[in-house]
Amino acid sequence: MSRTRPPSTETPPRVTIRDVARAAGVSLGTASRALNRSGPVSEAALQAVERAAKTLAYAPDPIAQSMRTGTSGVVGVLVSELSNPLYARIITAIEKRLQREGYAMVVGNTHNSKAQEELMVDLFRRRRVDGLILGPCEAERPDYLAQIAREVPVVAMDRDVGAGGAGVHVDHFHGSYDATRYLLDLGHTRIALMTSDSALRPGRERIGGYRAALEERGLAVDTGLIRASRSAMDLSFSDALAMLSAKDRPTAFICLGTRILSGVLQAMKQTDYRVPRDVSLICVGDGDLPQLYSPAITALSWDLEAVGTATAEMLLQAIGGTSAQPDAEAGAGAIRLSTQVVLRESCASPPAL
Amino acid sequence: MSRTRPPSTETPPRVTIRDVARAAGVSLGTASRALNRSGPVSEAALQAVERAAKTLAYAPDPIAQSMRTGTSGVVGVLVSELSNPLYARIITAIEKRLQREGYAMVVGNTHNSKAQEELMVDLFRRRRVDGLILGPCEAERPDYLAQIAREVPVVAMDRDVGAGGAGVHVDHFHGSYDATRYLLDLGHTRIALMTSDSALRPGRERIGGYRAALEERGLAVDTGLIRASRSAMDLSFSDALAMLSAKDRPTAFICLGTRILSGVLQAMKQTDYRVPRDVSLICVGDGDLPQLYSPAITALSWDLEAVGTATAEMLLQAIGGTSAQPDAEAGAGAIRLSTQVVLRESCASPPAL
DNA sequence: CTGTTAGCGCTTTCAG
DNA sequence: CTGAAAGCGCTAACAG
Numbered sequence: 001m002s003r004t005r006p007p008s009t010e011t012p013p014r015v016t017i018r019d020v021a022r023a024a025g026v027s028l029g030t031a032s033r034a035l036n037r038s039g040p041v042s043e044a045a046l047q048a049v050e051r052a053a054k055t056l057a058y059a060p061d062p063i064a065q066s067m068r069t070g071t072s073g074v075v076g077v078l079v080s081e082l083s084n085p086l087y088a089r090i091i092t093a094i095e096k097r098l099q100r101e102g103y104a105m106v107v108g109n110t111h112n113s114k115a116q117e118e119l120m121v122d123l124f125r126r127r128r129v130d131g132l133i134l135g136p137c138e139a140e141r142p143d144y145l146a147q148i149a150r151e152v153p154v155v156a157m158d159r160d161v162g163a164g165g166a167g168v169h170v171d172h173f174h175g176s177y178d179a180t181r182y183l184l185d186l187g188h189t190r191i192a193l194m195t196s197d198s199a200l201r202p203g204r205e206r207i208g209g210y211r212a213a214l215e216e217r218g219l220a221v222d223t224g225l226i227r228a229s230r231s232a233m234d235l236s237f238s239d240a241l242a243m244l245s246a247k248d249r250p251t252a253f254i255c256l257g258t259r260i261l262s263g264v265l266q267a268m269k270q271t272d273y274r275v276p277r278d279v280s281l282i283c284v285g286d287g288d289l290p291q292l293y294s295p296a297i298t299a300l301s302w303d304l305e306a307v308g309t310a311t312a313e314m315l316l317q318a319i320g321g322t323s324a325q326p327d328a329e330a331g332a333g334a335i336r337l338s339t340q341v342v343l344r345e346s347c348a349s350p351p352a353l
Numbered sequence: 354m355s356r357t358r359p360p361s362t363e364t365p366p367r368v369t370i371r372d373v374a375r376a377a378g379v380s381l382g383t384a385s386r387a388l389n390r391s392g393p394v395s396e397a398a399l400q401a402v403e404r405a406a407k408t409l410a411y412a413p414d415p416i417a418q419s420m421r422t423g424t425s426g427v428v429g430v431l432v433s434e435l436s437n438p439l440y441a442r443i444i445t446a447i448e449k450r451l452q453r454e455g456y457a458m459v460v461g462n463t464h465n466s467k468a469q470e471e472l473m474v475d476l477f478r479r480r481r482v483d484g485l486i487l488g489p490c491e492a493e494r495p496d497y498l499a500q501i502a503r504e505v506p507v508v509a510m511d512r513d514v515g516a517g518g519a520g521v522h523v524d525h526f527h528g529s530y531d532a533t534r535y536l537l538d539l540g541h542t543r544i545a546l547m548t549s550d551s552a553l554r555p556g557r558e559r560i561g562g563y564r565a566a567l568e569e570r571g572l573a574v575d576t577g578l579i580r581a582s583r584s585a586m587d588l589s590f591s592d593a594l595a596m597l598s599a600k601d602r603p604t605a606f607i608c609l610g611t612r613i614l615s616g617v618l619q620a621m622k623q624t625d626y627r628v629p630r631d632v633s634l635i636c637v638g639d640g641d642l643p644q645l646y647s648p649a650i651t652a653l654s655w656d657l658e659a660v661g662t663a664t665a666e667m668l669l670q671a672i673g674g675t676s677a678q679p680d681a682e683a684g685a686g687a688i689r690l691s692t693q694v695v696l697r698e699s700c701a702s703p704p705a706l
Numbered sequence: 707c708t709g710t711t712a713g714c715g716c717t718t719t720c721a722g
Numbered sequence: 723c724t725g726a727a728a729g730c731g732c733t734a735a736c737a738g
Binding site for chain 1: 412414415416417419420425426427434435436437438440441442444445448449452457458459460461462476477479480481611612614615618619622640641642644645646647
């Protein structure tokens with residue numbers, strides 16, 4: 001991309017700190033110190049500068065500031081798909097928090113590709129972002145994260161961090177565990193789990209929680225009941241259909257997100273099984289569909305806003321945190337957010353098969 | 354926000370264009386001209402510079418470039434709520450297109466507040482964004498848009514632009530008209546319309562299309578059947594409930610988005626009316642809920658990806674478009690995207706009341 | 707306490 | 723065709 005001065009419509013002449021200094025009758029340096037309170041300034045000078053600044057409607061040029069300080073006032077956020085409503089809501093919360101602190105937010109999609117992620121991280125770093133928030137991405141490499149973290153504050157969202165790395169995680173393990181136990185308590189023993197790629201932390205955790213609950217009851221886990229793939233609706237439809245048609249069909253499904261839920265729901269329609277009479281359903285991640293469906297679908301829910309706020313907060317702290325503190329990784333560490341099962345009408349005891 | 358050099362973890366020394374020039378054995382100016390192909394350079398020099406740049410893995414500093422050129426390689430996008438899945442998908446498409454051109458995207462939420470919008474626009478402008486994309490916002494003021502447009506390329510999304518302003522619009526008028534006609538053809542005469550604030554272009558257009566269809570049939574419009582307010586689910590629930598309980602109840606609803614649809618659906622549940630036997634339903638804006646609901650809800654749909662792509666494209670053109678062309682507003686103007694009614698199972702002829 | 711000065715990395719005249 | 727030099731607006735170091 002070549003950089004030339006814009007087609008130049010009429011741009012009003014910028015008010016610079018020079019103008020302020022001149023108007024206040026002080027030197028450039030004094031004006032800067034007064035404006036930033038970054039050094040000794042006499043009361044008189046301070047007043048004069050502030051008044052001049054207000055009169056002239058002076059606003060510092062962030063670009064010039066960046067040039068000088070290496071800081072940008074911008075935070076980069078990378079997720080696999082911004083259009084994923086869960087991410088969209090998290091990011092909204094992040095933006096809200098960052099904005100309060102005067103930071104702008106640049107966002108990018110990685111489409112879950114490691115290469116794309118590296119590209120974007122590089123781009124962002126060039127632009128001198130003051131911090132980075134990274135969502136889960138193909139082949140999580142804590143080492144990669146750690147490497148970036150050495151150069152710029154990073155906080156991970158639902159993604160494995162190396163030792164001492166900062167991150168906010170949803171406790172998918174216990175969420176999955178709780179959901180599975182709930183079904184177990186209802187009497188189900190054949191529970192299908194349809195979740196995301198196990199290469200990603202959330203997927204791994206969910207499978208872990210599921211297995212833990214089963215094993216706790218002394219039940220063997222039938223790997224044929226676990227589907228861990230990218231969330232494609234058609235796929236989940238055919239998968240669910242296949243499972244439901246088997247002799248030893250599952251009597252309950254735990255499915256990730258509305259897309260997979262949709263697939264399963266369609267499979268139910270096709271096989272003429274009813275919810276919850278024939279099959280119980282839990283949706284992982286709440287939303288419009290589970291809430292409004294008839295019957296309403298029991299869901300595993302977590303606070304998206306809290307995820308965003310906590311993530312932003314942690315990053316802010318990492319940015320602000322001068323390593324002056326002897327105890328370097330004081331503010332870091334990982335926050336873990338819990339989930340809860342929202343009981344609705346989609347679960348019941350299994351039918352006698 | 355104060356700007357000080359970051360807590361300085363180990364930053365690798367930047368490779369500057371100076372280094373490249375030195376390595377290539379040419380002067381700084383020549384290196385710049387070679388890298389940007391922005392002036393005469395001998396073949397030999399060009400080769401040398403390119404090789405040196407590659408060897409040193411030189412990447413220009415966008416900040417310094419901005420400083421010099423007034424350009425930033427960043428585009429600002431402002432919508433009322435990023436968490437609105439419709440916007441999220443549009444923005445994803447925008448980002449995709451912009452990224453191909455090397456632009457980064459900063460996003461912000463206006464929460465539909467004019468003040469907040471102005472604040473963000475100001476912030477973005479200070480950061481020297483090369484272009485702006487603005488979604489609908491409280492109290493649309495084409496004049497405001499026009500004013501901004503004088504200083505930086507702007508394209509509006511579903512929002513009124515002044516004469517000659519650039520914008521991409523969904524044809525909500527005809528969408529609403531088509532939906533209403535469809536219901537009319539089915540025999541409905543009392544059709545409720547629940548849409549967004551009529552201060553916003555989409556809301557206005559929808560009401561217009563609805564009225565046009567009714568009047569075309571010689572039907573009087575009962576303003577009691579039109580609800581134009583912010584999309585709050587509780588509100589739409591009570592509104593729908595009230596309407597359904599009236600003696601002259603509507604036999605069909607056209608409702609905007611899943612939130613309002615949700616409210617109406619709940620009102621239906623409560624009043625024990627069935628879809629589509631007692632009440633027909635059309636959802637404006639497609640999504641998971643209408644698609645997967647049982648019965649599936651007929652929806653008014655439009656291509657979100659196309660909206661995003663077209664918007665980005667138009668902005669790109671406006672940015673690239675040197676006003677060198679005698680015919681200044683050649684590339685501008687407004688693109689209008691059509692909608693279509695996706696027939697599903699939620700509409701039928703009205704019951705005999 | 708204050709003014710002056712030196713750049714940050716780059717593009718762009720302007721002389722050679 | 724090329725090199726030298728100016729300077730975008732700002733902050734930080736240094737001398738007064």
